[in-house]
Amino acid sequence: MTAFDKYLHAVIVRATHEAREDGSATIEAHHLLLSIAAEQGAVAHQILASAGLDHRAVRDALDREFEHSLRTIGVSPATYDLPRPSHASEQPKMGASAKLALQRSFSSVRKKELRPTHLLLGILQAQVGTVPRALALADVDQAELVDHVRQALSNEDD
Numbered sequence: 001m002t003a004f005d006k007y008l009h010a011v012i013v014r015a016t017h018e019a020r021e022d023g024s025a026t027i028e029a030h031h032l033l034l035s036i037a038a039e040q041g042a043v044a045h046q047i048l049a050s051a052g053l054d055h056r057a058v059r060d061a062l063d064r065e066f067e068h069s070l071r072t073i074g075v076s077p078a079t080y081d082l083p084r085p086s087h088a089s090e091q092p093k094m095g096a097s098a099k100l101a102l103q104r105s106f107s108s109v110r111k112k113e114l115r116p117t118h119l120l121l122g123i124l125q126a127q128v129g130t131v132p133r134a135l136a137l138a139d140v141d142q143a144e145l146v147d148h149v150r151q152a153l154s155n156e157d158d
Contacts, residue, residue, distance in 0.1 A: 004114040007042065011035045011119065019092040023085025026095030029123050030130045034058050036120055043156070044120035047148050051140055061138035065130060068137055097129050115156060121149045 001009075012027070014035035019027045038055040039045050048054070053061075067077045094102075105122030106114065124146050126132055135142045 002112070002114075004116070007039075007116050008119065011039060011116075014038060015098070016092055021085075024092055024095075025090065027092045027098050028095040028130065029097035029101040029126060030058075030062055030134065032098055032101060032119070033123050033131055034062070036116070036123070039116075042116040043152055044116040044149075047117070047120065047145070047152055050148070051145055053138075053140065057138070058134075061134040061140075062130065064137045065134035068133070097126065097131075101126065115153070117149055117153050117156065121146065121153070124149060 011032060012035075015027045015031040018031040018034045019025075022031070024031070033048075034055060036042070036044050037048050037053055037058045048058070070077055101122040102119075103122070104125050105118045108121070109118060123131060124135075124142060132142055135145070
Protein backbone atom coordinates (compact mmCIF):
# COMPACT_ATOMS: atom_id res chain seq x y z
CA MET A 1 0.00 0.00 0.00
CA THR A 2 1.47 3.34 -1.07
CA ALA A 3 1.53 6.47 1.06
CA PHE A 4 -1.21 7.91 -1.16
CA ASP A 5 -3.35 4.79 -0.71
CA LYS A 6 -3.07 5.19 3.06
CA TYR A 7 -3.91 8.87 2.81
CA LEU A 8 -6.89 8.22 0.56
CA HIS A 9 -8.16 5.52 2.91
CA ALA A 10 -7.88 7.90 5.89
CA VAL A 11 -9.70 10.65 3.96
CA ILE A 12 -12.52 8.30 2.94
CA VAL A 13 -12.89 6.95 6.49
CA ARG A 14 -13.15 10.48 7.82
CA ALA A 15 -15.50 11.50 4.97
CA THR A 16 -17.70 8.53 5.89
CA HIS A 17 -17.88 9.87 9.43
CA GLU A 18 -18.73 13.35 8.11
CA ALA A 19 -21.51 11.91 5.92
CA ARG A 20 -22.96 10.00 8.86
CA GLU A 21 -22.89 13.14 11.00
CA ASP A 22 -24.81 14.93 8.24
CA GLY A 23 -27.33 12.10 8.11
CA SER A 24 -26.37 11.53 4.49
CA ALA A 25 -26.79 8.20 2.71
CA THR A 26 -23.89 9.12 0.43
CA ILE A 27 -20.36 10.45 0.74
CA GLU A 28 -20.16 13.55 -1.43
CA ALA A 29 -17.32 15.86 -2.50
CA HIS A 30 -18.00 18.25 0.37
CA HIS A 31 -17.46 15.38 2.83
CA LEU A 32 -14.10 14.70 1.19
CA LEU A 33 -13.25 18.41 1.49
CA LEU A 34 -14.18 18.39 5.18
CA SER A 35 -11.99 15.34 5.66
CA ILE A 36 -9.00 16.93 3.94
CA ALA A 37 -9.46 20.08 6.01
CA ALA A 38 -9.25 17.92 9.14
CA GLU A 39 -6.18 15.92 8.00
CA GLN A 40 -3.36 17.88 9.61
CA GLY A 41 0.11 17.68 8.12
CA ALA A 42 -0.67 16.97 4.47
CA VAL A 43 0.14 19.60 1.86
CA ALA A 44 -3.53 19.62 0.80
CA HIS A 45 -4.53 20.56 4.35
CA GLN A 46 -1.89 23.30 4.44
CA ILE A 47 -3.19 24.77 1.18
CA LEU A 48 -6.71 24.90 2.57
CA ALA A 49 -5.47 26.38 5.85
CA SER A 50 -3.52 29.08 4.00
CA ALA A 51 -6.83 30.11 2.39
CA GLY A 52 -8.48 30.25 5.82
CA LEU A 53 -10.26 26.94 5.29
CA ASP A 54 -9.71 24.81 8.34
CA HIS A 55 -12.31 22.18 9.23
CA ARG A 56 -14.52 24.68 11.11
CA ALA A 57 -14.38 27.23 8.28
CA VAL A 58 -15.30 24.60 5.68
CA ARG A 59 -18.19 23.39 7.88
CA ASP A 60 -19.38 27.00 8.33
CA ALA A 61 -19.21 27.59 4.56
CA LEU A 62 -21.21 24.43 3.93
CA ASP A 63 -23.80 25.46 6.52
CA ARG A 64 -24.12 28.86 4.81
CA GLU A 65 -24.53 27.12 1.46
CA PHE A 66 -27.32 24.94 2.90
CA GLU A 67 -29.12 27.96 4.37
CA HIS A 68 -28.69 29.87 1.11
CA SER A 69 -30.16 26.95 -0.84
CA LEU A 70 -33.15 26.86 1.49
CA ARG A 71 -33.71 30.61 1.10
CA THR A 72 -33.56 30.18 -2.68
CA ILE A 73 -36.69 28.01 -2.49
CA GLY A 74 -38.38 30.33 0.00
CA VAL A 75 -37.55 28.59 3.27
CA SER A 76 -35.99 30.71 5.98
CA PRO A 77 -33.99 28.63 8.47
CA ALA A 78 -34.56 31.37 11.07
CA THR A 79 -38.32 31.04 10.68
CA TYR A 80 -38.40 27.28 11.15
CA ASP A 81 -36.79 25.35 13.95
CA LEU A 82 -35.18 22.76 11.71
CA PRO A 83 -33.97 19.64 13.51
CA ARG A 84 -30.37 18.56 13.21
CA PRO A 85 -30.00 15.65 10.81
CA SER A 86 -30.18 12.26 12.42
CA HIS A 87 -27.09 10.13 12.06
CA ALA A 88 -27.25 7.74 9.14
CA SER A 89 -27.79 4.21 10.34
CA GLU A 90 -26.33 2.50 7.29
CA GLN A 91 -22.85 2.81 5.87
CA PRO A 92 -22.89 5.74 3.41
CA LYS A 93 -22.04 4.85 -0.17
CA MET A 94 -19.87 6.91 -2.48
CA GLY A 95 -22.04 9.62 -4.09
CA ALA A 96 -21.89 11.11 -7.56
CA SER A 97 -19.95 14.28 -6.68
CA ALA A 98 -17.32 12.30 -4.74
CA LYS A 99 -16.96 9.79 -7.59
CA LEU A 100 -16.48 12.65 -10.05
CA ALA A 101 -13.93 14.32 -7.78
CA LEU A 102 -11.99 11.06 -7.48
CA GLN A 103 -12.19 10.54 -11.23
CA ARG A 104 -10.82 14.05 -11.85
CA SER A 105 -8.06 13.39 -9.31
CA PHE A 106 -6.96 10.11 -10.86
CA SER A 107 -7.25 11.06 -14.52
CA SER A 108 -4.51 13.66 -14.47
CA VAL A 109 -1.61 11.46 -13.40
CA ARG A 110 -0.37 7.85 -13.20
CA LYS A 111 -1.32 5.99 -10.02
CA LYS A 112 2.22 5.81 -8.68
CA GLU A 113 2.51 9.61 -8.96
CA LEU A 114 -0.67 10.42 -7.01
CA ARG A 115 -0.33 12.72 -4.00
CA PRO A 116 -2.84 14.23 -1.56
CA THR A 117 -2.87 17.47 -3.52
CA HIS A 118 -4.28 15.61 -6.54
CA LEU A 119 -7.31 14.67 -4.46
CA LEU A 120 -7.83 18.29 -3.41
CA LEU A 121 -7.44 19.40 -7.03
CA GLY A 122 -10.11 16.93 -8.14
CA ILE A 123 -12.53 18.32 -5.56
CA LEU A 124 -11.81 21.95 -6.37
CA GLN A 125 -12.12 21.51 -10.13
CA ALA A 126 -15.89 21.06 -9.83
CA GLN A 127 -17.61 23.94 -11.53
CA VAL A 128 -21.08 23.23 -10.15
CA GLY A 129 -22.35 21.74 -6.93
CA THR A 130 -22.14 22.20 -3.20
CA VAL A 131 -18.39 22.82 -2.96
CA PRO A 132 -18.21 25.67 -5.52
CA ARG A 133 -21.32 27.31 -4.04
CA ALA A 134 -19.95 27.04 -0.50
CA LEU A 135 -16.57 28.46 -1.51
CA ALA A 136 -18.25 31.36 -3.34
CA LEU A 137 -20.43 32.16 -0.32
CA ALA A 138 -17.29 32.10 1.85
CA ASP A 139 -15.65 34.62 -0.53
CA VAL A 140 -12.97 32.12 -1.50
CA ASP A 141 -11.63 32.54 -5.02
CA GLN A 142 -11.91 28.96 -6.25
CA ALA A 143 -9.79 29.58 -9.36
CA GLU A 144 -7.03 31.07 -7.22
CA LEU A 145 -7.21 28.11 -4.85
CA VAL A 146 -6.92 25.71 -7.80
CA ASP A 147 -3.87 27.69 -8.96
CA HIS A 148 -2.29 27.27 -5.50
CA VAL A 149 -2.91 23.52 -5.67
CA ARG A 150 -1.38 23.30 -9.15
CA GLN A 151 1.61 25.35 -8.01
CA ALA A 152 2.08 23.02 -5.03
CA LEU A 153 1.95 20.02 -7.33
CA SER A 154 4.50 21.65 -9.60
CA ASN A 155 6.78 22.38 -6.61
CA GLU A 156 6.43 18.77 -5.42
CA ASP A 157 7.54 17.60 -8.87
CA ASP A 158 10.75 19.64 -8.69
